[in-house]
Amino acid sequence: MSPSYSSLLEALTRLRGIRGAMVVEAADGIAVAEELMGGLKGTALAALAANLAARAAELSGRGGFGMPRFLHLQATDGSLLIAPASRNLVLVAVAARDVPLGLLRLEMLRMAEHLV
Amino acid sequence: MTEDIRSLSAQYAADPSSLVFLRLGEALRQRMQYDAALKVALSGLGRYPHLPDAHDLYARILTDQRDYATAFDEWDTVLRLAPHHVGAHKGLGFLYYRAGEPEHAVYHLRLAAELDPGDQGLRAAVERVAGGEEIWDQPLPTVPPEHTDEARAATVSAGDPFAGLEGAHDRLLLVDADGLRLGGSLLGAGHQDFSDDAAATLAATTREAVRAARLLELGEWQHLTLEATELNACLLSPTADTSLLAAMDAGLPAGQMAFFAERAAKAARAWLERVR
Numbered sequence: 001m002s003p004s005y006s007s008l009l010e011a012l013t014r015l016r017g018i019r020g021a022m023v024v025e026a027a028d029g030i031a032v033a034e035e036l037m038g039g040l041k042g043t044a045l046a047a048l049a050a051n052l053a054a055r056a057a058e059l060s061g062r063g064g065f066g067m068p069r070f071l072h073l074q075a076t077d078g079s080l081l082i083a084p085a086s087r088n089l090v091l092v093a094v095a096a097r098d099v100p101l102g103l104l105r106l107e108m109l110r111m112a113e114h115l116v
Numbered sequence: 117m118t119e120d121i122r123s124l125s126a127q128y129a130a131d132p133s134s135l136v137f138l139r140l141g142e143a144l145r146q147r148m149q150y151d152a153a154l155k156v157a158l159s160g161l162g163r164y165p166h167l168p169d170a171h172d173l174y175a176r177i178l179t180d181q182r183d184y185a186t187a188f189d190e191w192d193t194v195l196r197l198a199p200h201h202v203g204a205h206k207g208l209g210f211l212y213y214r215a216g217e218p219e220h221a222v223y224h225l226r227l228a229a230e231l232d233p234g235d236q237g238l239r240a241a242v243e244r245v246a247g248g249e250e251i252w253d254q255p256l257p258t259v260p261p262e263h264t265d266e267a268r269a270a271t272v273s274a275g276d277p278f279a280g281l282e283g284a285h286d287r288l289l290l291v292d293a294d295g296l297r298l299g300g301s302l303l304g305a306g307h308q309d310f311s312d313d314a315a316a317t318l319a320a321t322t323r324e325a326v327r328a329a330r331l332l333e334l335g336e337w338q339h340l341t342l343e344a345t346e347l348n349a350c351l352l353s354p355t356a357d358t359s360l361l362a363a364m365d366a367g368l369p370a371g372q373m374a375f376f377a378e379r380a381a382k383a384a385r386a387w388l389e390r391v392r
Binding site: 040044045048049051052055056058059060062063064065066067068069070071072073074075076077078079080094097 | 302304305308310313314317318320321324325327328329331332333334335336337338339340341342343344345346347348349361363366
């Protein structure tokens with residue numbers, strides 16, 4: 001794993017309630033780097049996040065929304081957050097239930113800008 | 117010819133308790149200034165809740181905004197207050213006609229024509245809906261046709277799921293599981309219609325979100341928020357087999373987006389219950 005990705009993901013997972021974070025190749029859903037906890041499966045997370053990001057990007061294009069900046073899937077027991085980044089990469093995080101997402105979102109948007 | 121809005125507004129401002137609100141509301145409606153017309157009509161209704169013409173004005177504005185369910189109820193209220201109100205019979209006749217209930221439409225339009233025999237347009241409408249001039253040879257029914265409840269339901273189901281909601285015609289889209297558009301529209305800044313293009317992808321994106329939530333053991337999916345450079349969107353499922361997209365300008369608070377989407381989902385659920 002690239003040291004820069006590693007430190008970036010560690011910084012994300014230090015935030016309260018974060019179960020894991022990954023850098024994923026958007027086109028093929030392959031994990032580039034990961035920092036996961038508590039039973040999260042990296043392969044599945046990478047593939048599902050890449051698929052969802054691709055669908056959302058298609059919807060954004062067809063709906064005239066512009067370039068996607070952030071995705072937030074909210075479910076009853078947690079959230080999946082995706083920030084499309086440069087060079088065909090997406091930054092992915094999984095948060096537990098009842099975690100305030102404002103700071104996490106800002107951190108992900110900031111990190112995504114620097115992800116190369 | 118619409119009346120002069122400036123003059124009517126001045127009269128209304130000078131005496132808000134006067135009945136000039138009826139003329140001002142109608143003038144605004146005819147100029148398609150619906151928000152202002154609604155404000156005037158609702159203010160007048162607040163002062164005169166038992167005035168049939170106030171309910172009639174409100175119903176006409178609602179019809180222009182395609183909120184047929186509420187318009188029907190308003191004209192129904194008018195007839196309870198004034199059984200021989202021409203405007204209410206005309207309005208109900210129109211709603212029944214557009215819902216494909218000609219028998220009920222003719223009944224109300226004919227009553228209106230009897231009450232206002234000088235209105236040649238109304239006579240022509242009766243003949244068109246009834247299928248010819250022979251209708252005048254038949255006695256005027258003394259009671260409405262049967263199955264009024266079913267006919268009323270038809271007028272409601274023919275409406276728009278988001279009628280009366282902000283964004284109903286440009287920022288809300290409801291599709292079924294196959295991506296078939298059920299209601300609403302999605303328009304771009306230049307009024308390009310993205311509705312059908314977005315509809316199929318909306319259903320597919322919802323499926324992907326449901327799948328991701330399930331396989332990642334996140335529980336039942338609730339919504340997906342998409343932030344983009346031009347617009348933000350919130351996707352949710354009003355029912356298990358439908359998807360709703362609510363779009364707002366980028367930069368508006370997330371809480372406002374969630375409120376907007378939930379309100380639209382509630383309206384969509386109510387509409388689906390009526391339709392189904």
